[in-house]
Amino acid sequence: MNLAVAATVFAVVFPAELPDKTALASLILGSRYRPAYVFAGVAAAFAVHAALAVTAGGLLSLLPHRALEITVAVLFAAGAVLLLCDRRGRGEDHVHLHSRSHGFWRVVGTSFGVIMVAEFGDLTQIVTATLAARYHDPVSVGIGAMLGLWAVAALAIAGGQGLLKLIPITWITRAAAAVMLALAVISLVAALA
Numbered sequence: 001m002n003l004a005v006a007a008t009v010f011a012v013v014f015p016a017e018l019p020d021k022t023a024l025a026s027l028i029l030g031s032r033y034r035p036a037y038v039f040a041g042v043a044a045a046f047a048v049h050a051a052l053a054v055t056a057g058g059l060l061s062l063l064p065h066r067a068l069e070i071t072v073a074v075l076f077a078a079g080a081v082l083l084l085c086d087r088r089g090r091g092e093d094h095v096h097l098h099s100r101s102h103g104f105w106r107v108v109g110t111s112f113g114v115i116m117v118a119e120f121g122d123l124t125q126i127v128t129a130t131l132a133a134r135y136h137d138p139v140s141v142g143i144g145a146m147l148g149l150w151a152v153a154a155l156a157i158a159g160g161q162g163l164l165k166l167i168p169i170t171w172i173t174r175a176a177a178a179v180m181l182a183l184a185v186i187s188l189v190a191a192l193a
Contacts, residue, residue: 002140009131009144010151013124017152022118029114030157033107038157040104041111046149049119053128054142066191073187084177115153124149 017023022042029038119125128145132138 001143002135002137005135005137005140006144006147009128009135009141010148012127012131013145013148014151016127017124017149020122020124020152022115022122022149023152023156025114025118026111026153026156027159029107029111030159033102033111035157037102037104037107038111039153041108041113042115042153042157043150044108045112045115045119046153047146048116049122049125050128050142050146050149053125053145054132054138056129070188070191073184073191077181077184081177084174 026038026042029042124145128141131145132141135141
């Protein structure tokens with residue numbers, strides 16, 4: 001493994017992922033569920049994506065973009081609806097994470113699924129594939145990309161927990177649903193353009 005290559009990839013992937021939809025998804029998940037559970041699912045999904053990007057190299061850019069964007073739009077819209085429906089009638093202003101009944105595998109599975117879908121065809125996945133093709137060092141590129149993605153996820157999840165201390169979960173849920181609906185519209189417009 002080449003540490004210089006891994007550090008270069010980390011330095012490229014980390015800032016590219018910060019403003020990304022998967023960071024937002026991690027923040028939202030981290031505000032709703034136990035952080036360790038969310039991180040386990042998110043980290044697993046990012047590991048799969050890094051492996052796919054490194055393995056596929058530059059071929060990921062050949063995936064049908066339109067179908068991918070439509071799928072992402074539908075899933076974001078469904079996520080927004082589920083967020084809004086899940087909170088109705090509970091009357092909870094703040095979440096007490098240690099009393100939540102969401103089990104480890106359910107949260108890991110949800111987190112894994114959300115990130116798997118959101119990250120497909122993403123800029124950082126394409127960048128990782130390009131870097132793998134350039135450096136011909138899949139292990140170093142994969143580790144650098146995975147660590148960059150994990151660092152952003154950890155920051156977002158920690159931010160989600162801090163957010164709960166300041167803002168009622170109802171507000172966070174509504175804001176998250178609005179953002180997901182906006183992302184659904186953006187993805188649909190990108191698919192139709």
